[in-house]
Amino acid sequence: RPLDETTRADIMAANDEYARNVLRVLALAYSPLPPRQGPYRAEQVERDLIFLGLVGMMDPPRPEVATAVTTCRSAGIRIVMITGDYGLTAESLARRVGLLVTPNAHILTGAELDEMSDSELQAILQEEVLFARMAPEHKLRLVAAFQARGDVVAVSGDGVNDVPALRKANVGIAMGITGTDVAKQAADVILTDDNFGAITQAIAEGRAVYDNLRKFITHIFVSNVPELMPFIITGLFRLPLALTVAQILAIDLGTDVMPSLALGMEQPEPKVMQRPPRPRTKPLIDRNLLLRAFLWL
Numbered sequence: 001r002p003l004d005e006t007t008r009a010d011i012m013a014a015n016d017e018y019a020r021n022v023l024r025v026l027a028l029a030y031s032p033l034p035p036r037q038g039p040y041r042a043e044q045v046e047r048d049l050i051f052l053g054l055v056g057m058m059d060p061p062r063p064e065v066a067t068a069v070t071t072c073r074s075a076g077i078r079i080v081m082i083t084g085d086y087g088l089t090a091e092s093l094a095r096r097v098g099l100l101v102t103p104n105a106h107i108l109t110g111a112e113l114d115e116m117s118d119s120e121l122q123a124i125l126q127e128e129v130l131f132a133r134m135a136p137e138h139k140l141r142l143v144a145a146f147q148a149r150g151d152v153v154a155v156s157g158d159g160v161n162d163v164p165a166l167r168k169a170n171v172g173i174a175m176g177i178t179g180t181d182v183a184k185q186a187a188d189v190i191l192t193d194d195n196f197g198a199i200t201q202a203i204a205e206g207r208a209v210y211d212n213l214r215k216f217i218t219h220i221f222v223s224n225v226p227e228l229m230p231f232i233i234t235g236l237f238r239l240p241l242a243l244t245v246a247q248i249l250a251i252d253l254g255t256d257v258m259p260s261l262a263l264g265m266e267q268p269e270p271k272v273m274q275r276p277p278r279p280r281t282k283p284l285i286d287r288n289l290l291l292r293a294f295l296w297l
Helices: 005-020 063-074 087-097 110-114 118-124 136-148 160-168 181-186 197-237 245-255 257-264 287-296
Strands: 023-030 050-058 106-109 129-132 154-157 171-175 189-191
Touching (some): 005 023, 005 050, 005 087, 023 087, 063 087, 087 106, 087 129, 106 110, 110 136, 118 136, 136 160, 160 181, 197 287
Parallel strands (some): 106 129, 154 171
């Protein structure tokens, strides 16, 4: 029977209902073909189709994703979903894992993004937004827009359509199991287990490395500068040396090597993922470190 507007509306309503239940939906249709007279072409075959029904496929998030999203949120890291999926499916999945918390989050499609200016895009990035039906060029533009805000952008992806965004990002992260070869080549990091939680673990380790560097530098200032002061004093006032050079080296071997190794291998602090990211312009050796080393310790 002819596909009238009432039936079409019923089909779209069923499609949206499936999408709200985190299903990826395919519509199935067929068309009787005339006897072959040469090769079949898409423009000849894919027309006047007869609708059969809808198929919903479940692609559930991994159990660790929700925990990783919560950890990132407490660490001051913003996670944004940019997908080619249908908007309602993406929104349902995002709410299930905790990516969206506001009741009226904005869902922006690729077609709507094409109509927006750069200033309008910057304004909407201030809000909680989800990007659906995005093409590769849309992902690339969004990465550039976040970078224009001064954000450090990490992009995770596995397909060919993710390659431009992976290359543009400050850190491109490809999936090692499901990722395509071209995505792996474009990325800076490859996850061997395709586990989103591994990204948060890597961030925690990176923060720990930075903290340990500052601890090690503080230790060097505290231990080595006092050792240097007697030599400066004896040089200025022509006093005899309190310790010889060999004795100083012996003290260094006993008091510097093991503490330095310990500080360099120290585990992340318990609350390392409960503080905001440090500014990109913050130097490794700053005023607070110097004051703590020389005036307090």
